[in-house]
Amino acid sequence: MRELFPMKQVNGFIFSLLLTIIALSVYFMDMSFELGMTILLVTAFVQAAVQLVLFMHAGESEDKSSIYTTVFYGVVIALATVFGSLLAMIWGYL
Amino acid sequence: MEFFERFAVPHPSPLIYASMVAIGLTVIAIMAGITYFKKWGYLWREWLTTVDHKKIGIMYIISALLMLFRGGADAVMMRLQTAVPENSFLDAQHYNEVFTTHGIVMIIFMAMAFIIGLMNFAVPLQIGARDVAFPRLNAISFWLYFAGAMLFNISFVIGGSPDAGWTNYYPLASNDFSTSVGVNYYNWALQISGIGTLMTGINFIVTILKMRAPGMKLMKMPMFTWSALITNIIIVFAFPVLTIALLMGTFDRQFATHFFTTGDGGMDMMWANLFWVWGHPEVYILILPAFGIYSEVISTFSRRNLYGYKSMVASMVIISLLSFFVWVHHFFTMGQDALTNSIFSVTTMAIAIPTGIKIFNWLLTMWKGKIEFTVPMLYSVAFIPLFTIGGVTGVMLGMASADYQYHNTMFLVAHFHNVIIPGVVFAMLAGLTYWWPKMFGFKLNERIGKWGFWNLTIGFCLAFFPMYITGLDGQARRMYTYSEATGFGPLNMLSFLGAGIMAIGFIFIVYNVYYSFRYAPRNVGDDPWNARSLEWATHNPVPEYNFAITPQVNSSQAFWDSKKHGHQLFNKDDLKEIHMPNNSGLPIIMAGLFFVFGFSFVFYIWPGVILSGIGILACMAYRSFEKDDGYHISIKEIKETEDKFGGAK
Numbered sequence: 001m002r003e004l005f006p007m008k009q010v011n012g013f014i015f016s017l018l019l020t021i022i023a024l025s026v027y028f029m030d031m032s033f034e035l036g037m038t039i040l041l042v043t044a045f046v047q048a049a050v051q052l053v054l055f056m057h058a059g060e061s062e063d064k065s066s067i068y069t070t071v072f073y074g075v076v077i078a079l080a081t082v083f084g085s086l087l088a089m090i091w092g093y094l
Numbered sequence: 095m096e097f098f099e100r101f102a103v104p105h106p107s108p109l110i111y112a113s114m115v116a117i118g119l120t121v122i123a124i125m126a127g128i129t130y131f132k133k134w135g136y137l138w139r140e141w142l143t144t145v146d147h148k149k150i151g152i153m154y155i156i157s158a159l160l161m162l163f164r165g166g167a168d169a170v171m172m173r174l175q176t177a178v179p180e181n182s183f184l185d186a187q188h189y190n191e192v193f194t195t196h197g198i199v200m201i202i203f204m205a206m207a208f209i210i211g212l213m214n215f216a217v218p219l220q221i222g223a224r225d226v227a228f229p230r231l232n233a234i235s236f237w238l239y240f241a242g243a244m245l246f247n248i249s250f251v252i253g254g255s256p257d258a259g260w261t262n263y264y265p266l267a268s269n270d271f272s273t274s275v276g277v278n279y280y281n282w283a284l285q286i287s288g289i290g291t292l293m294t295g296i297n298f299i300v301t302i303l304k305m306r307a308p309g310m311k312l313m314k315m316p317m318f319t320w321s322a323l324i325t326n327i328i329i330v331f332a333f334p335v336l337t338i339a340l341l342m343g344t345f346d347r348q349f350a351t352h353f354f355t356t357g358d359g360g361m362d363m364m365w366a367n368l369f370w371v372w373g374h375p376e377v378y379i380l381i382l383p384a385f386g387i388y389s390e391v392i393s394t395f396s397r398r399n400l401y402g403y404k405s406m407v408a409s410m411v412i413i414s415l416l417s418f419f420v421w422v423h424h425f426f427t428m429g430q431d432a433l434t435n436s437i438f439s440v441t442t443m444a445i446a447i448p449t450g451i452k453i454f455n456w457l458l459t460m461w462k463g464k465i466e467f468t469v470p471m472l473y474s475v476a477f478i479p480l481f482t483i484g485g486v487t488g489v490m491l492g493m494a495s496a497d498y499q500y501h502n503t504m505f506l507v508a509h510f511h512n513v514i515i516p517g518v519v520f521a522m523l524a525g526l527t528y529w530w531p532k533m534f535g536f537k538l539n540e541r542i543g544k545w546g547f548w549n550l551t552i553g554f555c556l557a558f559f560p561m562y563i564t565g566l567d568g569q570a571r572r573m574y575t576y577s578e579a580t581g582f583g584p585l586n587m588l589s590f591l592g593a594g595i596m597a598i599g600f601i602f603i604v605y606n607v608y609y610s611f612r613y614a615p616r617n618v619g620d621d622p623w624n625a626r627s628l629e630w631a632t633h634n635p636v637p638e639y640n641f642a643i644t645p646q647v648n649s650s651q652a653f654w655d656s657k658k659h660g661h662q663l664f665n666k667d668d669l670k671e672i673h674m675p676n677n678s679g680l681p682i683i684m685a686g687l688f689f690v691f692g693f694s695f696v697f698y699i700w701p702g703v704i705l706s707g708i709g710i711l712a713c714m715a716y717r718s719f720e721k722d723d724g725y726h727i728s729i730k731e732i733k734e735t736e737d738k739f740g741g742a743k
Contacts, residue, residue, distance in 0.1 A: 066303070073327070073331075073415075074331065076415070076418075077331050077418045080418055080419055081335070081371050081418070084371075084419070084421070084422065085364075085367050085368075085371070087422075087430075087434050087437070088367055088422045088425075088428075088430055088434055088438075089361065089363065089364060089367055091434070092430030092431045092433070092434035093429065093430060093431065
């Protein structure tokens with residue numbers, strides 16, 4: 001029975017609900033813009049990772065290393081593009 | 095009549111009217127010729143509807159050669175205009191249009207098509223596959239590229255060419271400063287062919303990851319296949335940026351949004367930023383397959399295995415990653431602070447390291463090799479020193495503080511032609527000559543090929559080395575003329591002579607195709623170059639199913655092992671029925687609709703946009719419900735075909 005019960009997924013589901021509640025607190029509680037944005041960004045990325053790993057089964061197939069490599073590569077390039085653009089377009093003029 | 099006035103060319107000249115007549119006559123002649131020889135059915139069945147990767151590859155290459163002619167004609171016109179001071183062959187507006195179309199045609203419609211054509215032809219053969227992973231998608235990719243290319247090429251006779259440079263910077267490209275429909279053409283032609291390129295990228299990643307012959311681990315792939323894999327990964331990550339930037343530009347021009355405007359919260363330099371976020375990886379999309387071809391050619395004609403296989407792969411992976419971290423070096427002078435420039439300066443110069451590793455690997459492959467100077471090898475040997483000069487001047491330009499000196503001068507023009515021509519164009523010609531027997535079953539004539547090579551190389555040196563000097567002396571790029579007092583005259587005349595010699599080289603290459611079709615011996619066998627990788631293990635020309643028996647692979651040069659070390663590639667008991675994809679007319683019909691869609695959008699003809707848009711969606715819906723299981727080639731048919739080619743292998 002223990003093997004059949006999807007403990008990981010249930011825990012993941014509870015965890016993702018928790019993340020949603022934390023994100024919602026930004027709306028209901030009175031906090032500074034910076035703190036709110038930080039909470040939203042962090043919970044959003046953790047949420048995305050939970051979804052990818054637990055509910056889209058990223059780590060369960062044979063080619064999991066290539067999936068993680070691709071995700072990693074994509075994240076690196078996305079971050080470089082976004083922060084590089086910020087650097088070139090806004091921060092570079094401070 | 096008012097409806098038709100919008101199609102008039104805003105700035106006509108006798109040259110443009112002459113081209114209109116020439117285009118009209120050529121189209122009529124081609125149509126009449128096909129009708130006279132009753133080739134419409136053949137053309138439709140064998141080429142226009144094909145999903146065979148080999149035929150699609152050949153169609154890409156033919157289109158690329160046509161575009162090379164178009165872009166080359168533009169180049170000669172530019173060199174002619176600047177050959178002497180105060181020349182009046184082209185006026186400022188025409189010169190702008192010519193250098194803009196030259197850039198786009200050469201990069202997007204010539205070089206991209208050429209590398210994708212060679213990848214299409216060679217990659218499935220090198221990994222022992224029957225076709226690419228999604229053959230129909232492959233056909234759509236080609237026809238979308240073709241629709242985009244044709245849309246771009248009619249611009250100069252209908253409505254006016256784009257004239258804001260191939261980089262198309264805003265605010266110059268906005269409605270305020272580019273009033274003709276030229277930039278609309280730019281947006282839509284690139285958009286349509288860009289979708290095709292993105293599909294190719296996905297298609298080839300899946301093909302290479304999923305369809306390799308048994309035993310071919312990733313680290314046992316031929317080097318060209320490795321370069322194709324990495325190139326396609328870069329395509330998939332870089333092209334969406336271009337798609338979105340073009341869309342934003344289209345919205346700015348056609349729906350009055352303010353992404354790239356100078357006022358109302360827009361940011362004009364954001365276009366330059368996004369363009370180069372795509373544009374710099376694009377440079378490596380062009381050069382990496384070229385590196386792959388040189389690796390194949392140099393190892394084949396040095397009769398040695400490739401030196402430093404692992405470091406070759408590693409350096410390509412590093413280049414692909416670094417290529418996303420350097421784009422700001424295209425606008426060092428935009429005004430950002432020294433720290434930002436320094437960061438991108440360092441990443442830029444870092445790319446020289448993996449590239450240097452590759453150069454040394456090629457040199458060490460040739461070291462003590464038994465070098466045979468065939469035409470492909472000549473291109474590869476000339477590539478090494480010429481490309482190194484281009485690379486070194488690139489490092490010079492990469493130094494942000496020094497770049498203030500070279501920025502926007504002919505020095506830059508000399509640099510990027512110095513990497514693109516010996517890098518990409520030479521590689522494409524080498525690859526074409528190398529794989530030609532695989533495509534058509536005979537070799538190109540070596541003697542005429544060498545004439546072509548020497549003309550191109552000498553012409554190249556004459557055309558571009560003087561630009562380094564005039565650039566350092568202060569000649570700005572994209573200037574349609576200059577005064578005699580500047581003293582740029584003699585060196586520019588030299589450049590023009592070089593361009594003329596390159597044109598002669600091109601004529602030799604085209605004549606070689608004609609000559610070899612008529613006179614070259616057809617009995618060259620299946621392995622005319624004594625090559626090493628898997629594509630040479632099948633027949634010349636390749637039968638439609640590529641390999642009668644799926645090959646067994648044990649190293650990166652399985653075919654060489656089978657010749658020299660008794661490795662058994664084909665197990666005769668493995669002969670099975672072959673499952674092949676059906677031809678389809680849908681891709682060319684869809685591309686036709688895309689052409690109408692783009693054309694209507696350029697001229698704001700909304701009924702055309704809506705109707706062709708519905709047509710495109712209808713094609714997709716039809717495809718969703720279509721049942722197409724392909725067809726099977728029976729063992730008996732395979733045996734008959736193999737016997738015709740001289741016995742099963």
